[in-house]
Amino acid sequence: MKNKFKTLIRKIKRMGFKIKEEPEINDPVCGMELADDFISSEYRGIKYYFCSENCKTEFESNPNKFIS
Template sequence: MKNKFKTLLRKIRRMGFKIKEEPEIDDPVCGMEIADDFTSSEYKGVKYYFCSENCKMDFESNPSKYLD
């Protein structure tokens, strides 16, 4: 199914239409893929997004635990 969707997108692009692809953003605490309109927090000048307030609070209590 995913390949059919990608093929369709390629065909649409060839016809001259532009499609804005949203970047994939992963919650650094639980790994869930989310949109950038969810709750966020900034750490060392970088904005991080979270699926819930709970994940945000966990991150803010110990950011280095969740970052590489």
């Protein structure tokens, strides 16, 4: 049984499976890459994430300036 398992593991490794990485999330105002503790706001059904209340406030005052 151990040999079958080892053979299976070798075959899977040869197939080149890769671990899916989390997408990078950046603050649309300052461009900072965000960690797990971020602030969010929704505009036209899309959720945007911010590093601080200041960036969120700036975004909410003129969203079109920061989205393309």
